[in-house]
Amino acid sequence: MLDHLDRSRTDVVLIVDDVPDNLSLLHDALDEAGYTVLVATHGEAALLRASQAVPDVILLDAIMPGMDGFEVARRLKAQSETSHIPIVFMTGLTETEHVVAAFDAGGVDYVVKPLRPREVLARIQAHVQSARRAHQARNALDAFGHASLTVRVSDGRVSWQTPLARQLLQRYFDTPEAVAPVELIDWLQHAVPAARAAVEAAERGAAPPSPAPTWMVNQGARRLSFALHEPTGDDEWLLVMRETSDQAAMDALSQEFKLTAREGEVLYWVVRGKTNRDIGDILGSSPATVKKQLEHIFAKLGVETRTAAAGLAMSRVAQLKMR
Structure with missing residues (x-):
């Protein structure tokens, strides 16, 4: 189990690569830089580790036996608990189609093999900081509902x-x-x-x-x-x-002018400047039906035009708010 990770003191990086030499090189460099390092040597292990530990960033080899890195990334991005994790691809493939495939799969960046630890550390630091700011902003928004x-x-x-x-x-x-x-x-x-x-x-x-x-x-x-x-x-x-x-305003109009619930809705949208066609689209009815409902509304309000109906409704609602 990985629930013992102390995230208050260090950021967590998951390295996914099937080449032991690459794992060793990156592990040592990241460990020396103060990161907590997790490793996986194939796609299935990467998915399991990511869902358990939810690392701050993932270094992902693009080409691996079995499930390649592109598929791993797509699956991580499809899962709500891991979809936010920045993925940096590691690849010896620099052709445009492979770079595009990396970003299409959900990657935020890529580094080219043979790996240069200082470059990898710089990329990791930038994406961890960006992810941390996003995490703080999301937590603040969550706290206020x-x-x-x-x-x-x-x-x-x-x-x-x-x-x-x-x-x-x-x-x-x-x-x-x-x-x-x-x-x-x-x-x-x-x-x-x-x-x-x-x-x-x-x-x-x-x-x-x-x-x-x-x-x-x-x-x-x-x-x-x-x-x-x-x-x-x-x-x-x-x-x-x-x-x-807008339901409270619609209910107030219905109650004040003795309208049906649907007539209250129609009058509300008239006040908002909507045409009969607009109102029909909003309420799921035809313009002809809206026109017929407006005739009933005009009769109950004692007016002859939609402008007069809107004016009376706005003045009456303003009076209600002041009570």
């Missing part, structure tokens, strides 16, 4: 998420657990470059700090918003999710 997740922008892979974030994603989207929704990926690929540019401009004093970019999706009376929090790697960002509900 926020739903948060980290997403790789290039392909939308979710490397870490809180239990609440997992529940919300499952409620709003029909996507695999380890992959962000397509709509969110599309937004990230546009929002991240703009966010980086805004941060750089603020650092130069060329512009004031900008609020965090946000993206929102509606589901009936509920809304789920995503805000960019901070980068946790070259291609990875931490997102904070927040769910809000």
Whole structure:
């Protein structure tokens, strides 16, 4: 068992390589640098060690007998308990397709054989520090009950998420657990470059700090918003999710004007400036049905237009809030 590891004093590195000389070289260099070093000589052992110890970083040989490093990385990234661990590939293959395969499998970096211990140590230190900052940020968000997740922008892979974030994603989207929704990926690929540019401009004093970019999706009376929090790697960002509900306002409108629950929903979205087609899409009904419901609402409010209905509703709700 590996639950005796003292993480308060040292970072844990898992080396995966089937060549004893490589293991010995790296073990000695990392041990001398103050790391706790674990080793595995094949893919199955690597998966077991990683799930038991949850190391801070993994040095992974790309080419091994049986399960190669690319498959090991894919399996680690598919498991929630190990998906956040930075993976640095070790390979003698420098062709572009192999480098791309390493990153596609979930790697954050690679070193080329024959290995140079000082270079490996520098890479390890950089990724451990980045992982530590991300871990601290996630712990702080968890402590306050926020739903948060980290997403790789290039392909939308979710490397870490809180239990609440997992529940919300499952409620709003029909996507695999380890992959962000397509709509969110599309937004990230546009929002991240703009966010980086805004941060750089603020650092130069060329512009004031900008609020965090946000993206929102509606589901009936509920809304789920995503805000960019901070980068946790070259291609990875931490997102904070927040769910809000319009149900209280809809209930207030229904009660105040003696409307049915559905009429209260329709009136609420009229106040929010939605068209009949928009409201139909939100509520899962046709524009013709929304139009008929609006006729009933106008009659109960004693108005003839949606503008008058929206104005009356807003003024009445404002009065209710002041009571």
